[in-house]
Amino acid sequence: MSTSIENLKTFDPFADTGDDDSQPTNYIHIRIQQRNGRKTLTTVQGLPQEYDQKRILRALKKDFACNGTIVKDEELGEVIQLQGDQRVKVMEFLSTQLNILKKNIKIHGF
Numbered sequence: 001m002s003t004s005i006e007n008l009k010t011f012d013p014f015a016d017t018g019d020d021d022s023q024p025t026n027y028i029h030i031r032i033q034q035r036n037g038r039k040t041l042t043t044v045q046g047l048p049q050e051y052d053q054k055r056i057l058r059a060l061k062k063d064f065a066c067n068g069t070i071v072k073d074e075e076l077g078e079v080i081q082l083q084g085d086q087r088v089k090v091m092e093f094l095s096t097q098l099n100i101l102k103k104n105i106k107i108h109g110f
Contacts, residue, residue, distance in 0.1 A: 028094065030087050032109035042087055044080040045073075051098065053078055059097070064089055 026046065033041040047053060053070055057080055061068050068082040082090070087107050094100045 027104055027106045028100065030090050030105065030107045032085055032087055039083075040085050042082040042085060042090060044082070044090055045076050045078075047078075047080070053080060056080070056098075060086070060090065060093060063093065 026048070028044065028046040031043045031045075033043060035041060047056070057068050057070055060066075060080070060082060064082065064084075064086050066083045066086065068080060071079045071081055073079055087109065091102065091105050091107060094105060095102050
């Protein structure tokens with residue numbers, strides 16, 4: 001009786017299938033971080049290097065009437081931090097003023 005069971009082979013669902021997307025996904029991430037109490041920070045990371053982040057920060061601060069800074073991170077590069085929940089406003093600013101596609105902007109947070 002030589003019965004072999006073929007459907008019990010090991011299968012790794014997380015193995016690399018070789019399907020690579022030919023397009024690099026360079027998303028701009030807009031996140032919100034809770035500080036203390038009701039205070040929040042909005043962070044913007046992944047802006048292309050062709051844009052001057054200091055000028056963008058100055059325009060964001062003026063338009064949204066909030067304070068902000070640029071933080072240099074080893075892994076993430078330069079990250080723009082703004083006071084308050086400015087996620088939707090930042091997305092609208094990036095899509096209208098800098099002509100960045102909305103599909104390349106990811107909004108994270110509650």
